[in-house]
Amino acid sequence: MLEVHHVTKNYQSFTALKEVDLQFDHGIYGLLAPNGAGKTTLMKMLVTLTFPSDGEITYNHENIVDLGEEYRDILGYLPQDFGYYKSYTAEKYLMYIAALKGLDKTKAKLRIKELLELVGLQDVGRKKLKKFSGGMIQRVGVCQALLNDPKVLILDEPTAGLDPKERARFKRLLSTLARDRIILLSTHIVSDIESIAKEIIMIKDKRVLYKKNQEELRSLLEGKLFEAIIPFEDVEAYHSKFSVLSEKQEKNGIKVRFVSEQKGAWNEVEPSLEDVFLYVYEEETDLSEDRKHD
Amino acid sequence: MKDRERIPFPNDREMKNQVSGIIEGGLEQQEGFLMSIHTLLKKVGFQHIFRDATEILFTLLISGLTLIGFVILTSTWVSWNDVNLYAAIFTTSPLLYGVFVYFFFIQKQTNPAFDVEMVCKYNVHVLAAVRMLAFSLLTIVLNGIALIALSVQTDIHLLFALLLSFISLFICSSMFLYIQHAPIRKLSPISVMVGWVVLNLALYSIAGAGYEAVILSIPIYVYLIIAVLTGYVYIKQVMKFLQKPKGVPLC
Numbered sequence: 001m002l003e004v005h006h007v008t009k010n011y012q013s014f015t016a017l018k019e020v021d022l023q024f025d026h027g028i029y030g031l032l033a034p035n036g037a038g039k040t041t042l043m044k045m046l047v048t049l050t051f052p053s054d055g056e057i058t059y060n061h062e063n064i065v066d067l068g069e070e071y072r073d074i075l076g077y078l079p080q081d082f083g084y085y086k087s088y089t090a091e092k093y094l095m096y097i098a099a100l101k102g103l104d105k106t107k108a109k110l111r112i113k114e115l116l117e118l119v120g121l122q123d124v125g126r127k128k129l130k131k132f133s134g135g136m137i138q139r140v141g142v143c144q145a146l147l148n149d150p151k152v153l154i155l156d157e158p159t160a161g162l163d164p165k166e167r168a169r170f171k172r173l174l175s176t177l178a179r180d181r182i183i184l185l186s187t188h189i190v191s192d193i194e195s196i197a198k199e200i201i202m203i204k205d206k207r208v209l210y211k212k213n214q215e216e217l218r219s220l221l222e223g224k225l226f227e228a229i230i231p232f233e234d235v236e237a238y239h240s241k242f243s244v245l246s247e248k249q250e251k252n253g254i255k256v257r258f259v260s261e262q263k264g265a266w267n268e269v270e271p272s273l274e275d276v277f278l279y280v281y282e283e284e285t286d287l288s289e290d291r292k293h294d
Numbered sequence: 295m296k297d298r299e300r301i302p303f304p305n306d307r308e309m310k311n312q313v314s315g316i317i318e319g320g321l322e323q324q325e326g327f328l329m330s331i332h333t334l335l336k337k338v339g340f341q342h343i344f345r346d347a348t349e350i351l352f353t354l355l356i357s358g359l360t361l362i363g364f365v366i367l368t369s370t371w372v373s374w375n376d377v378n379l380y381a382a383i384f385t386t387s388p389l390l391y392g393v394f395v396y397f398f399f400i401q402k403q404t405n406p407a408f409d410v411e412m413v414c415k416y417n418v419h420v421l422a423a424v425r426m427l428a429f430s431l432l433t434i435v436l437n438g439i440a441l442i443a444l445s446v447q448t449d450i451h452l453l454f455a456l457l458l459s460f461i462s463l464f465i466c467s468s469m470f471l472y473i474q475h476a477p478i479r480k481l482s483p484i485s486v487m488v489g490w491v492v493l494n495l496a497l498y499s500i501a502g503a504g505y506e507a508v509i510l511s512i513p514i515y516v517y518l519i520i521a522v523l524t525g526y527v528y529i530k531q532v533m534k535f536l537q538k539p540k541g542v543p544l545c
Contacts, residue, residue, distance in 0.1 A: 047413045069415050077413045083406025099342040100414035100421075144410060 001025055002046070002152055002182055007055035009041050016041040018206040019055070024152075028178045030193030031186040033203040034281050039186040040080055042203070043156045046184065047077045059152070073102065076150030080157045080186075082141035086130035090121060090140050093129060094147065101148045108147070115143040118173065134161035142170070146177070153183045159192045171196050190274040200273070202280055209280065214273055221259060221271035221279060228266040229253045245278040327529055330536040334424055338416050343424050353394055353432070360390055360436055378498065379450055380458060381506050385494040387437050387459040388466035392487035394429040395470060422474070423535035430467055430528070434460065457517040458509070464524035466490050471531035 004022040008015065017038045031039050044050045045057060048065055057064050064071045084093055091112060098108035116122045119139040129137065138161045145153060159167050174183055175196050187193060193200060200217055202210040210217060225245075230238060231253050238244055242258040249255075257269070259279055304312065335343070405411070411418050437459045445452045469486045498505045 049409060049412055069417075069420070072413055072417065073415045075413055077410065079409040081406075081409075083408065083410060085407060096342055096345065097410065097414065099338045100411060100416050102337050102415040141410075148415070 001060060003058045003061075004042075004046075005055050005058065007042075007045065007052040007057060009038075009045060009050070010053040015206055017203070020203075020208050022201065022208060022211060024182045024184060026178070026180060026182060027198035028174055028183045028185060028193070028196050030197035030200045031184060031203070032188070032190065032193060032200050032277060033186075034188050037203045038206060039188075039203065040156055043077075043080075043154055043184070043186055046152075047075060047154050048072070073148065074151040076145035076148065076153040078141045078145040078155045078158050080160070082137065084129050084137065084140065087128060089126050089128055090116065090132070090143075091125040093140065094143055097144045098147050103148060111147060111149075112143070115146055118146075119143055120169070135163055135166050138162055139166070142173075151181050153177065153181055155183065155185045157187055158185060159187065159189065167192070190272075190277050194273050202277075204280060217273060217276045218271045221275055223263075223268065224259050224261060225257065225269050225271045225275055226260055226264070226266035227255060227257050227269050229255050243279055243282055245275050327533055327536075330533070331424060331427065334416060334420065334536070338421070343421050344428075352397060353429075356390070356393055357432060357436055360440070378503075378506050379444070379448065380455065380509050381494065381498050383441065383455050384458045384462045384509060385491055385498075387462040388433075388487060388490060390436060391429055391433040391463055391467055392470070392484070394433070395426060395467075396484050396487070419474075419535050423532050426467070426471065426535075427532055430463065433463060437463070454514055454517065457514070457521050460521045461517065461524050462490070464521070464528045468524065468528045468531045471528070471535070474535075 002024040004020050007017060007020045009017045020042065031042065033039050041050070045052055046064075048071070051065060059067060059071055059074075085096075088096070094112045094115070095105075095108060098112065099105075103111065112125070113122070116125050119142055121136060121139055121143070124132070124136070129140065132140065138158065142155075142158065145155065159170060162170060171192070174185070177183060178196075178198075185193060185197070194214070197214065199211055199213050201208060202217075229250055229252060235244075235247065235254055235256065238256055238258060242260050244256050244258045246257040247254055248257075257275070259275075260266075408418065438456060441450075441452060441455045441459060444450060445455070466486060473486060501508070
């Protein structure tokens with residue numbers, strides 16, 4: 001079990017995360033927050049690239065920094081900006097990372113073949129990485145993270161640059177892998193984790209706001225989410241009275257989706273994870289603010 | 295009950311032995327220095343430890359230029375006897391090592407794949423141990439060649455000069471390594487090298503000939519002991535990279 005105990009991370013006078021407590025068992029965990037909320041900082045601490053200013057992170061009750069190489073041996077990591085050597089072929093790059101992960105050469109070759117097939121890059125293994133598209137590079141990134149069959153897989157914005165088909169393939173792959181390992185996936189795109197995450201963690205104001213399953217999260221808006229088609233001139237009034245999560249132009253007006261504590265003559269709708277996300281991070285995703293800037 | 299009474303109570307020595315046995319059995323055995331290097335070379339491979347051809351070329355180029363520089367400097371037109379040679383040897387010996395290692399760390403930390411390499415079982419720190427060892431051996435060899443060349447031109451005591459060179463190299467490289475795995479880095483690694491030169495120049499300019507007189511007044515066996523001790527400290531610092539190394543504090 002991977003546990004974050006009361007972790008705070010300061011960068012000089014700036015606090016990125018404050019008193020974070022988390023536990024991860026097997027399965028997929030989605031770390032959902034807007035950009036700049038501290039997702040990458042948390043991920044970097046979980047892979048020992050940076051250290052908590054206060055508190056500790058443990059794996060099976062031992063501090064991950066003290067575990068050192070033992071912990072890194074069971075770790076797979078895909079950073080947000082996945083770096084690679086352009087002059088290397090995909091196979092050569094993966095062989096290099098496999099060597100750093102301490103994999104036997106023969107086993108590494110087999111594993112690389114297997115992984116390239118898994119991500120659909122078997123035909124381009126001998127091509128130089130500089131010729132790869134963004135999506136293909138990201139798939140090589142996923143391969144390197146999986147080389148050592150990690151027990152803890154940390155993926156920072158893994159779907160960036162993937163097209164819808166690749167995203168769907170990636171989600172299927174994660175669901176298969178999650179059976180016997182911890183997968184923590186950070187994203188600000190709700191659909192990346194919807195339907196596959198066992199639990200979703202939301203960070204707000206430098207702290208963990210929620211760590212709940214999707215049903216529990218959706219229930220936060222149960223009975224409070226409505227839709228109504230209103231004339232264009234009423235939109236501003238709705239914005240000042242309610243939390244408007246989305247707007248859509250219709251023939252006879254604007255269809256608004258909003259949160260209200262009181263029921264009215266509106267259509268009550270089933271909340272989605274996206275609704276919860278938009279509601280929780282209302283200030284960061286304020287539609288009225290967007291309109292002002294437009 | 296009677297059976298229990300028959301079991302003899304262990305004495306202090308037996309208890310101590312048992313406790314030591316349990317601790318030894320339970321604790322993970324750390325490999326020795328040479329064994330660790332051997333394991334690393336075997337598992338990762340020489341070609342991956344010295345992966346970057348540019349880096350190797352740069353190292354060779356620096357080495358070549360240093361040698362040529364010394365050959366030029368030791369040629370007959372330089373009157374070496376007028377220079378405070380022992381002070382100069384003591385001051386400049388670690389510089390070549392500093393250039394090699396600093397280049398390595400700069401190159402690594404600006405390397406796009408740094409994050410991925412840092413979280414591997416044998417991460418940048420572990421590889422650094424082997425690389426640094428190779429760099430110090432190369433520096434020792436190059437400094438040695440330079441001093442031998444110098445001894446042909448001047449009347450310096452070769453063994454004494456070599457010992458001075460080893461000591462200053464080991465002191466500086468140990469400090470360099472210490473800074474590298476300090477959890478919070480307040481000093482830039484290059485400041486060790488700059489600080490070393492500035493300190494020695496300051497001492498030389500304050501004490502003048504007296505500085506060299508102090509260096510010369512210490513018996514050679516003392517230097518030998520210091521060289522062994524500083525060498526030991528250096529190996530211990532390299533070992534810290536190999537055993538349970540901690541990640542680089544990037545922020």
